[in-house]
Amino acid sequence: MLVVAGLTGAGLYLAQRNAMANLQRDLQRDFQSDLTALHNVEELRYAALAERCGALVAKPRIHAALEDNALDLLYPSAKDELRDIMQDETNPQPDQISGVPHARFYRFLDRTGALLPPPNPAEVGLLRADEETQLALKPLPTTAQIGYLLRGGGTAEETIDEIIALPITSTETNEVIAALVIGFKPLEVVQKRGADEMKSGIWLNGWLHLPALLESARTVVDQEMSRRLAGPEKAETSSHLDIEGDPHLLFFKRLNPQSAFPAAYEVCVFPLKTAIARQRRLGWQILGAGALLLLVGFIASHLIAKRLSAPVAKLAIDSQENLARRKRVEAALASTHEELERSTRFSADASHQLKTPVTVLRAGIEELLRRENLDASVYDELSALHHQTYRLTGVIDDLLLLSRMDAGHVKIEFRPVNLSRLIEEWLDDLNALPDPLKLEVKTHLPSSLSISGEQRYTSLVLQNLLENARKYNRPGGRIHVTGREENGWIYLTVGNSGPPIPAEMKPYIFERFSRGANGEKIAGHGLGLNLARELVRLHGGELNLVSSDREWTEFEVRFRPAEKAGTNSERRT
Amino acid sequence: MRLALCFCAVLVSSLKFADAQASVEGRVELPKTRSAPLMTKRYEVVTTGGVLGINPPLAVVYLDGSFPKPASLPTKQVAQKDLAFVPTLLPVQVGTKVEFPNLEKDTYHNIFSYSPAKRFDLGRYRPDEKPVPSQIFDVAGLVTLRCDIHEHMRGLILVLGTPHFVTTDDSGHFRLSGLPSGHYTLKAWVDSRTTREQAVDLKSGSNIHVDFPATP
Numbered sequence: 160m161l162v163v164a165g166l167t168g169a170g171l172y173l174a175q176r177n178a179m180a181n182l183q184r185d186l187q188r189d190f191q192s193d194l195t196a197l198h199n200v201e202e203l204r205y206a207a208l209a210e211r212c213g214a215l216v217a218k219p220r221i222h223a224a225l226e227d228n229a230l231d232l233l234y235p236s237a238k239d240e241l242r243d244i245m246q247d248e249t250n251p252q253p254d255q256i257s258g259v260p261h262a263r264f265y266r267f268l269d270r271t272g273a274l275l276p277p278p279n280p281a282e283v284g285l286l287r288a289d290e291e292t293q294l295a296l297k298p299l300p301t302t303a304q305i306g307y308l309l310r311g312g313g314t315a316e317e318t319i320d321e322i323i324a325l326p327i328t329s330t331e332t333n334e335v336i337a338a339l340v341i342g343f344k345p346l347e348v349v350q351k352r353g354a355d356e357m358k359s360g361i362w363l364n365g366w367l368h369l370p371a372l373l374e375s376a377r378t379v380v381d382q383e384m385s386r387r388l389a390g391p392e393k394a395e396t397s398s399h400l401d402i403e404g405d406p407h408l409l410f411f412k413r414l415n416p417q418s419a420f421p422a423a424y425e426v427c428v429f430p431l432k433t434a435i436a437r438q439r440r441l442g443w444q445i446l447g448a449g450a451l452l453l454l455v456g457f458i459a460s461h462l463i464a465k466r467l468s469a470p471v472a473k474l475a476i477d478s479q480e481n482l483a484r485r486k487r488v489e490a491a492l493a494s495t496h497e498e499l500e501r502s503t504r505f506s507a508d509a510s511h512q513l514k515t516p517v518t519v520l521r522a523g524i525e526e527l528l529r530r531e532n533l534d535a536s537v538y539d540e541l542s543a544l545h546h547q548t549y550r551l552t553g554v555i556d557d558l559l560l561l562s563r564m565d566a567g568h569v570k571i572e573f574r575p576v577n578l579s580r581l582i583e584e585w586l587d588d589l590n591a592l593p594d595p596l597k598l599e600v601k602t603h604l605p606s607s608l609s610i611s612g613e614q615r616y617t618s619l620v621l622q623n624l625l626e627n628a629r630k631y632n633r634p635g636g637r638i639h640v641t642g643r644e645e646n647g648w649i650y651l652t653v654g655n656s657g658p659p660i661p662a663e664m665k666p667y668i669f670e671r672f673s674r675g676a677n678g679e680k681i682a683g684h685g686l687g688l689n690l691a692r693e694l695v696r697l698h699g700g701e702l703n704l705v706s707s708d709r710e711w712t713e714f715e716v717r718f719r720p721a722e723k724a725g726t727n728s729e730r731r732t
Numbered sequence: 733m734r735l736a737l738c739f740c741a742v743l744v745s746s747l748k749f750a751d752a753q754a755s756v757e758g759r760v761e762l763p764k765t766r767s768a769p770l771m772t773k774r775y776e777v778v779t780t781g782g783v784l785g786i787n788p789p790l791a792v793v794y795l796d797g798s799f800p801k802p803a804s805l806p807t808k809q810v811a812q813k814d815l816a817f818v819p820t821l822l823p824v825q826v827g828t829k830v831e832f833p834n835l836e837k838d839t840y841h842n843i844f845s846y847s848p849a850k851r852f853d854l855g856r857y858r859p860d861e862k863p864v865p866s867q868i869f870d871v872a873g874l875v876t877l878r879c880d881i882h883e884h885m886r887g888l889i890l891v892l893g894t895p896h897f898v899t900t901d902d903s904g905h906f907r908l909s910g911l912p913s914g915h916y917t918l919k920a921w922v923d924s925r926t927t928r929e930q931a932v933d934l935k936s937g938s939n940i941h942v943d944f945p946a947t948p
Binding site: 217218219220222223224229232 | 846847848850876878879880882883
């Protein structure tokens with residue numbers, strides 16, 4: 160809030176300062192453009208005058224007067240030529256004739272630059288003697304010169320006339336032989352705009368001609384001008400000025416740069432009082448509006464914050480609860496994980512610890528069986544015990560694999576596996592075994608059914624399924640193996656004509672150490688289906704019991720098909 | 733008797749006149765011309781540093797001194813032809829009347845002069861204006877002729893107090909004859925600033941040679 164207020168205040172201050180600078184710049188620019196316009200008009204005037212004087216000087220009579228030592232005839236000769244330039248009080252004419260303004264007076268300067276006194280001053284514009292002396296230019300300039308002449312200084316009729324000195328060049332020798340000085344009423348400048356505010360005049364030779372200003376104000380401006388011009392000369396500049404306690408802006412610009420006549424300056428005084436008052440008013444308005452805006456914003460933000468904060472508070476409480484719950488769950492998970500680790504480690508350790516004594520046991524029994532003097536009954540007993548050691552090894556192997564799977568140590572290296580061939584091989588092995596059940600085996604497999612998997616685990620799955628189909632069959636029963644590719648999966652179903660799995664057992668058949676109701680009669684340890692399903696799932700597939708009714712029990716396994724490119728590598732192995 | 737007296741007087745005067753005959757010839761060294769000779773010879777008045785002269789240069793040689801004023805003088809002419817004065821430089825004796833005929837086809841002229849020796853203004857006039865505008869030049873000095881209509885036109889009339897004068901040819905050669913005997917100053921006007929002079933001792937029947945070299 161404090162920052163916003165501070166920034167607003169700073170912004171306002173800067174805006175005000177900027178506005179002030181803009182005002183000054185605008186005024187300065189207007190002043191400059193007005194002066195530029197004036198200079199352009201003056202240039203046109205000079206051009207017209209120069210042309211006029213060129214023509215005048217080319218007049219044989221003027222030439223004759225100047226060149227043939229007949230200066231007394233100069234003014235009479237010029238009178239006719241300059242008649243239309245001179246202002247005629249008795250017979251007012253349009254202000255300008257062909258771009259040349261009416262002159263108030265004119266004089267000739269001789270070869271040395273001294274004034275040639277007119278024989279009849281009334282005809283060429285009356286001037287006081289001190290005014291006339293200001294017109295002389297020694298030496299004669301070679302180009303047109305602009306100057307200003309104060310007339311009737313200090314009197315009620317005080318005016319400033321603009322004077323232009325035009326060199327007269329001999330048409331034959333190109334020497335400057337004389338000059339014509341013409342005086343005009345200066346062009347009005349800046350009067351059209353802000354006449355009530357902006358006051359303009361001319362500063363000439365330490366004399367300020369600005370009748371609109373009071374005497375005291377004129378003195379101040381006069382002093383300021385003298386002070387500014389005492390320094391290094393500048394063509395144009397502006398400054399701030401205090402006149403009777405009120406701030407003013409002062410612009411001035413030299414009217415006749417590089418002239419041989421005394422320097423004259425256009426001076427403009429612009430009172431800043433009303434501008435500052437206006438600006439101050441504007442500043443207060445902006446400040447008021449800003450404060451109001453700030454207040455409204457504050458209230459609005461307060462309301463919005465309140466509405467926004469309610470759900471946030473609720474969220475905070477919820478998240479606290481969630482955090483507590485999560486911590487509890489995490490703790491439970493950690494302990495479960497620990498238990499799992501422990502049990503996994505235990506089964507792995509157990510398996511390893513068990514494997515050695517079983518091997519020792521088997522070796523001992525085999526040693527006993529090799530004895531020749533054994534009774535037949537003892538031999539049978541020992542043979543049964545020997546067979547049990549294999550069963551124990553199988554259980555231990557399965558447990559070992561399962562514990563490794565539980566610990567996440569089993570990683571499938573996916574390669575194409577030819578399922579058809581695996582089944583054919585297994586069936587070949589089956590045929591080689593003694594078959595007391597006399598089972599009928601049917602296969603319905605595409606020639607090459609390739610899945611993506613690791614062969615040793617895939618064959619373990621098949622072995623378990625097919626072994627179960629054989630083990631749990633009835634004598635003279637059937638085994639039916641079919642394979643198909645469907646919807647981007649490879650399905651393999653293994654059916655057998657064994658007795659049905661009781662309905663209450665069905666949900667548990669894939670659990671460890673679960674066995675069918677008639678399992679007691681059949682060799683097995685209740686780990687096969689669980690192992691098979693875990694392995695299939697590791698392959699990204701699934702193993703399900705499809706059906707089990709009175710005559711037919713069918714399992715279905717699905718695998719991902721091998722990538723087509725991979726079949727070649729598989730074929731090589 | 734009266735007749736015889738008259739005859740004698742005429743005789744004496746004619747003899748005296750014949751006795752007084754003397755002549756001068758020579759050469760005035762003229763200023764170097766800057767421009768190449770023109771195909772059609774045409775003189776013009778030029779101003780160089782405020783000095784009026786003729787280009788190509790010509791000089792007027794005259795015998796300075798006081799001579800009795802003759803009862804009548806021949807009328808001279810300065811015509812305007814092809815926007816120029818013809819001749820460009822005319823020496824005349826004080827009191828000579830000069831006519832200014834306009835010989836153009838149909839161009840107006842306004843001949844005037846602001847020269848101190850003679851100020852006049854003939855106003856505008858047509859070709860074949862009758863009577864031909866004229867002026868009598870009764871003060872010695874150099875008169876610049878101008879035309880108010882044609883600013884480039886310049887002519888010079890050199891008004892002399894002597895009846896003995898001659899204009900040189902363009903190589904500067906001159907010959908003055910019929911001069912009275914005696915001590916005189918022979919002058920050569922070259923331009924408005926330059927007049928050279930030589931003292932001459934004229935004897936009746938003599939012919940002397942005087943050169944006016946350029947002053948170094």
